Amino acid sequence: MIDRWATLHAHTLSDGEARRRLLDTMAKELGDPVAIKMTGNEYAEYRTQAIKGGANPKTLNNRLGYLRSVFNVLHQLGEIDYANPLARVRPLRLQEKELAYLTDSQIETLFATIHRYCRTPHVAMVAAICLATGARWGEAQALTPDRVRNQLVTFVNTKGKRVRSIPIALELEQQIHRHFMQHGQFSNCLNSFDKALGESRLPVPAGQSSHVLRHTFASHFVMNGGNILTLQKILGHTTLAMTMRYAHLAPDHLQDVVRFGPASDHQRFLSIITP
Structure with a gap:
């Protein structure tokens, strides 16, 4: 089989x-x-x-x-004609893991550590691209100069097999091209990033590593009022369910607790004077 x-x-x-x-x-x-x-x-x-x-x-x-x-x-494909014997086997229910993200001060700490400990100059640039676009490390690392133009970066080696283009600031575009001219194309530098992340002592759960940059982009995007459907396209998620993991960070989501909760008029309850 x-x-x-x-x-x-x-x-x-x-x-x-x-x-x-x-x-x-x-x-x-x-x-x-x-x-x-x-x-x-x-x-x-x-x-x-x-x-x-x-x-x-x-x-x-x-x-x-x-x-x-x-x-x-x-x-x-017509190779077998019997039912899938695993069709009724249910996946194990998993406790959803919190997606860690970095605060502004933690981002500064991370990049300071990268500059201090990483010998290859590529680490900081690849990390900056991930942080600016929500890209996976492999997607950013595979960028070539021709895919950075008109204030867009285009990722072609994506997990979902779909090409996607993400806007970036003009200054970042210029920095990327200067980097390519001075240092050449990116090398495989994920291990160097992992070591720097460890040296930074930032509270990143095991297994998230470079993905913390992607989570940080997505979390800040939502917290600053970004649209969840737009975020889905930026991250390249094939289903909205994946992107909805960040929805709880939306400021209007939090305000709904106050506006629509059953005890929105709490002052009235607290002002009741018992005899």
Whole structure:
């Protein structure tokens, strides 16, 4: 099954080879069952054992999605004619993680640390682009001079496979081009950023790393009154649900608590004098 999926579909994915290796590992861990005889309970038992072994619940949800996709793709292509045995297996419910973002003073601390500890000049510039556009680190790092013009940066190597152009200030555009002329195109400098972030001692949760720049852009955008639908386009989210994680930061969202809450006329209640 996995071999056939890889032949027909893996080449359409940016992580096709890595996905194939993961699916092979899962097949071994499941005891390499015959696909047509596999049951949802069989997978659920495998997942239970993985949790007991300390596996990350989010990782297990991802694995469930990957294996489901194998059955779905092959069914759509007419390779199999039976129902997906994992269709009724529910993903684990996860506690939503707070998306950390930096304050203005913390941003200053971060860049001061970058300039102090990073030998490559690319780190500060890539970080500045992420902070100014909400780009992922890989998207910003892959920029070339021809994709920075007319006060726009154009990202083509996006997670969603969609090209998107984001406006930037003229001054930043000029700084980027000066950087390219002086230092050449960006090198892979994520590790240097991670080290600087660690040195800064800023309260960034594990696993968010460079994504804190993207979260910081999005959070400040919403807190300053930016439109959530506009933010979805800027970040390149395929669904609004992803962007709605920032909605609670909107100033009008907070004001609605005061305006529409059941005890908006609290003074009237507090002024009641009991005998």
